[in-house]
Amino acid sequence: AGVIPCNIARDTAGVMACTVADVAALDAIVMGAPISDYVPATLSGIKVAMPKDWAALAEKAPGSKKALELAAAAFESAGATVNRGVPDFKPLLTPPVPAEESLYNKCSFRSEGLEDYIKSHPNMNRTMDGVLAKSFYPAVKKFFESPVMVGGGVPMINMLEKKGMDEYGQVKEKFDWECAAMVEQFSKYLDDAGADVILTPCTSGPPAACMTSAEHGDPSTFGPLIMGSKAKYAPLQGLNGLPIPSIALPTPAKHENPELGGGPMPAGVLLWAKSNEDKKLIEVAMALEAALAAASAKK
Template identity: 25%
Template sequence: MADTNETTAAEILADIRAGKVTAVSVVEAALDRAERLKHLNAFIVLNRDGALAAAREVDAGTRTGVLAGLPIVVKDNINTSELPTSGGTPALQHARPARNAPSLQKLLDAGAVVIGKTNLHELAFGITSTNLAPFAGPVRNPYDTSRIPGGSSGGTSAAIAARIATCGLGSDTGGSTRVPAALTGTVGLRPSVGDGGAERRYHDDNQVVPISHTRDTVGPMGRTVADVALLDAVMTGTPLATSIPLRGVRLGIPACFWSGLDRDVEAVARAACARLSAAGAVLVDVDMPDLFEQNGKVSFVVALHEPIADIPAWLAASGIEGITLSDIAAGVASPDVVGAFGAITTDAFGAAYDDAIKVQRPVLQAIYATYIRDNGLDAILFPTTIAPAPVIDENNGSGEMSVNGGAQVPTFGTLIRNTDPGSNAGLPGLSLYAGMTSDGLPVGLELDGPVGSDARLLGLGLSIEAILGTAPPPKL
């Protein structure tokens, strides 16, 4: 399978339909590779029996659809009725939801085969995927197993980067599909959320272990933009995104997103921009000077207050009985997540919540809307993370890191700096591969656009990827 792992999802599906390979052989190869690479801790559970049974149905012609026989991986905070949904935390290790999350169900209805539930930062409350729950363990970056893959969807990104599967599902609250995509040379989409109404691209209410109903969303991840676009088309029932020529496309380059970068990341990102400019893209160098300050008035207030109601609502909607928010908090194994749940259970941000959600978030959204409108932009372009993957801290879960040899700074805040504001504004964002550092670590570029521009971002991503290429396979 090592020689065929550079194929896309569409190519695998075409080979199955043409009878060049069987669904069973494709699924079995993916499961075997997952077993061989179990040291990556990409999975919490493999679905060998269930996946092979589904593949046999595809080969027999009783399981059909545009994704029939395609192996996918699913983050273990997304509800599955046939497998536990643990959230990577002890109290939920054996929790079995009553039904599949709607986004996943659409993929299953189209014939996709779930080969396993992927590991994550415990309860998705972190950006490293260094899960210290004893049944999970830290996820390791396939490009350097001493380093993090990013999070919280690190298991999904690691499985895809390791060529176990071409694509799968993660979730994103403040960067959890895009940060791991950037650090593992893969692609991650955070779809439009807006204010949670009709503008929300995927509707999975109370069917994903929550942090924040305002910010949470499922997001497709893949080795290529085409893989992500395929899942998105099935999940939305809309036409498959097609390439959009870059000539004349206006991309905002705000200085705030481009400041304080790791030297290698900046070199890769600037070189990528030069290639896009040569292809006809118009790079608009106008800053958003108040953005990060405004984002700080929204971010943690929302994420550390809404779980108080959202987690019990998910437990009830999932039919999970005998487990409470207090039980979950008491069982948390990762020290950094223990700290977060201390703020949640004491409602440390409760007094600031109404102002954050009713006043400060609309101001943040207006900053984006004005910037995009006044500069005639198609999207905003920036490095997804300001630094490449740091070394795993197996004592904390998050820990600290250094940028350019400077003082140690919190890993969490450093890695979400560029992804968090768009999340809080409800915008769609697409992270794709930009190049490699001198140490052989992937670098990601992100496109953020106005609410509802998801298909256009994917179309731009297809054209950008055609110019910048895809990441080379890791040496495993």
């Protein structure tokens, strides 16, 4: 288990681990809590929401559809209630202000976040410029140095460049207000559904195949490659900048689209919970992991 640091402000990759118990151990360490405090939830009485639009998107990828079915069945076999008819998830991705006024997708904290992370570890003897200079791909450097809006090429606000200026505080205040409003509408969605967690697939279609190092390194092929990959995750991407916990789990289901190469790829699911309910989410995920394993062992 480990952590991939990139940005301490937004778009953090979070932890990767072999089991949910490993994630629980890391969370306990970060929170200063005993690892023994993290135990699988009792799923009896837990209510799970499956948004209708995500169920429809899963139809585009047999692996995702099967993964959802397996997870829902595992929840139900352990006593949880799965509601397959809750309203669409998509409105949760939209800031509650007119698009032309919204700053949510216009502010880039990549450079600021990376610089803050590096400065928080002075013994590394690294600078942001030095780290970016060693990046494998020129296009990756642009994500930090000259960020642009997805699809349109419109320049984003690089918040690092505004640091120390009055404008920084003004922009950040508006950005934070939008984030808080989106977190509130996400929490209301769960309350209205009477749900503890939301269950979705990991992608909105078959996962995109990886390309060669040369294709990643060539700006002419990097853009289409990244946009093609991002399209598979677009319905989730709108929540990237919010303090909303989510966790991905593999299932016995497989993506078998031929262009992946190398054989079938595990198809997983995502669980979502309210802000500040990380521990609850982890404990539900631990229980789901066990329920999936038990169901698989019976076959």
